[in-house]
Amino acid sequence: SQQGEEDPQALSIQEGENATMNCSYKTSINNLQWYRQNSGRGLVHLILIRSNEREKHSGRLRVTLDTSKKSSSLLITASRAADTASYFCATTEGTGTASKLTFGTGTRLQVTL
């Protein structure tokens, strides 16, 4: 089963524009992470935001987290053709040292020149 659902499923923008992807989840979490996957490759970690944080930045990435609404957003500013990929949110839940990492359905981003 999947914890999160992402919106939109697919997004097509032009280079230089901003891309916003949203993620909703169902249960209480320890943290939320965003990953990127290029076609046919493994997932690569982008950014992690803890449950007690509301916003985090990393380069051109900005992530927000609203635990009251069980939602997160990923903003990619000044997009480039190389940003074309699928983006997934993932939630970490669990107590003690064992943490379950569950992924959402993903957003396919296409950035055109």
Next chain:
Amino acid sequence: DAGVIQSPRHEVTEMGQEVTLRCKLISGHNSLFWYRQTMMRGLELLIYFNNNVPIDDSGMPEDRFSAKMPNASFSTLKIQPSEPRDSAVYFCASSLPGAQAFFGQGTRLTVV
């Protein structure tokens, strides 16, 4: 460290055959996850381990699937007997608890 290493990268097998997928964790990581990715169902968590112990195997689709961690750095996912609907890309990932996960390049399984 070379990262998470999966083998084989591609596997084509006939229905009914046993398939074993292998994963080498990053040294020092004690959480291990197995995922299956298909167009229809996305990225599904099959099972995860902590300190070599299976914590949650509720995502394992059937008794035909089994996973083991014989030691802290290695895991196998076995399908016996395999069926065409098992065709997918299988990923393993390792992490420290609650931290970012590092993924292998995946094994693309085709069952004919």
